[in-house]
Amino acid sequence: MTEIERLVRPHLLGLKPYSSARDEYSGTEGVFLDANENPFDDANHPGINRYPDPHQAALKNRLAEIKGVPADQIFIGNGSDEVIDLLIRAFCEPGKDSIIILPPTYGMYEVSATINNVGIHSIPMLPGFQPDVERILNECRESDKILFLCSPNNPSANLLDADKIQQLIDGFKGIVVLDEAYIDFAPEGSSFVRKVMQHPRLVISQTLSKAWGMAGLRLGIAIAQPEMIRLLDKIKPPYNVNLLSQQVALKKLNEEAAFDAQKEEILRERDRVMKELKGISGVEIVFPSDANFVLARIKNAKWVYQKMLEKFIILRDRSKFVLCEDAIRITIGTREENDAMLRGLTDLKL
Numbered sequence: 242m243t244e245i246e247r248l249v250r251p252h253l254l255g256l257k258p259y260s261s262a263r264d265e266y267s268g269t270e271g272v273f274l275d276a277n278e279n280p281f282d283d284a285n286h287p288g289i290n291r292y293p294d295p296h297q298a299a300l301k302n303r304l305a306e307i308k309g310v311p312a313d314q315i316f317i318g319n320g321s322d323e324v325i326d327l328l329i330r331a332f333c334e335p336g337k338d339s340i341i342i343l344p345p346t347y348g349m350y351e352v353s354a355t356i357n358n359v360g361i362h363s364i365p366m367l368p369g370f371q372p373d374v375e376r377i378l379n380e381c382r383e384s385d386k387i388l389f390l391c392s393p394n395n396p397s398a399n400l401l402d403a404d405k406i407q408q409l410i411d412g413f414k415g416i417v418v419l420d421e422a423y424i425d426f427a428p429e430g431s432s433f434v435r436k437v438m439q440h441p442r443l444v445i446s447q448t449l450s451k452a453w454g455m456a457g458l459r460l461g462i463a464i465a466q467p468e469m470i471r472l473l474d475k476i477k478p479p480y481n482v483n484l485l486s487q488q489v490a491l492k493k494l495n496e497e498a499a500f501d502a503q504k505e506e507i508l509r510e511r512d513r514v515m516k517e518l519k520g521i522s523g524v525e526i527v528f529p530s531d532a533n534f535v536l537a538r539i540k541n542a543k544w545v546y547q548k549m550l551e552k553f554i555i556l557r558d559r560s561k562f563v564l565c566e567d568a569i570r571i572t573i574g575t576r577e578e579n580d581a582m583l584r585g586l587t588d589l590k591l
């Protein structure tokens with residue numbers, strides 16, 4: 242029995258997935274009278290009268306080049322949110338199983354689990370926003386099916402220590418989901434993608450929403466061993482990634498020079514913003530960042546958030562999160578946007 246067969250919800254082992262018209266005939270030539278589509282194409286958006294490729298082959302091939310893994314190790318979801326939901330539905334029995342989360346972290350793990358009536362086993366991070374490895378490995382139970390790690394972590398912005406991630410992958414016996422939504426902003430070599438073939442229970446989650454600038458297209462990526470990818474493919478809605486998203490993403494993924502330039506600009510601005518924030522009165526801590534945002538502890542954070550809103554500068558108040566007392570999360574914008582934010586904070590005269 243493989244690791245995945247041991248962990249997957251048993252009723253899914255025998256599932257026969259929906260076989261779409263495009264599964265049964267995947268050629269591009271012919272008179273297509275098999276999918277009950279409208280035969281009249283749209284002049285402005287050619288191709289939208291037809292169903293999209295359910296396997297996103299062209300997009301996966303391009304992502305395979307970029308990520309340096311074979312296409313059969315890639316799954317594409319309708320945003321990472323779909324990837325998270327599918328993983329929970331694949332491995333967690335509602336009313337019985339649970340996931341482990343390490344707050345403060347991304348809110349969707351908990352929301353998605355709760356929607357699926359899956360329990361939350363919450364083990365807060367240690368100060369410094371690193372996982373408490375010993376406690377996690379001591380406390381985890383058989384019913385904890387997935388451990389969600391987020392690196393760089395949202396909202397704290399830091400990478401998790403690589404050796405801690407490795408200890409958790411080795412020590413936790415369920416599925417480890419490593420959310421690398423912000424990995425393109427972290428130092429080269431920080432990603433665990435190259436480790437996927439050594440760890441059948443590891444799933445790396447990435448996205449085109451952040452560094453690649455396509456949040457509106459809703460494209461999330463899972464990278465894992467082919468058996469895991471086949472499982473996700475089996476349980477996803479057949480046409481989960483729409484035609485326009487596939488087309489536009491394919492085009493934008495070829496604009497690597499623009500990607501690099503934007504990323505460099507955001508990283509330069511991040512360093513400048515962090516330096517300037519530290520000089521503003523009332524800003525008590527600027528936490529280290531490996532992402533395109535910074536977390537800062539600011540006196541009277543709730544009030545600051547409201548006052549900045551009144552200036553139409555929208556920040557994210559994270560002060561309710563554990564370890565995040567008086568913390569505000571600030572996304573790095575353009576130079577002008579960042580200047581407006583810095584000026585706004587300075588003018589509050591904290």
Ligand SMILES: *Cc1c(COP(=O)(O)O)cnc(C)c1O
Binds near residue numbers: 319347391461
């Ligand atoms: C923004 C973000 C995502 C991206 O979600 P999409 O659904 O792909 O847009 C995933 N994980 C974390 C931690 C994020 O902050």
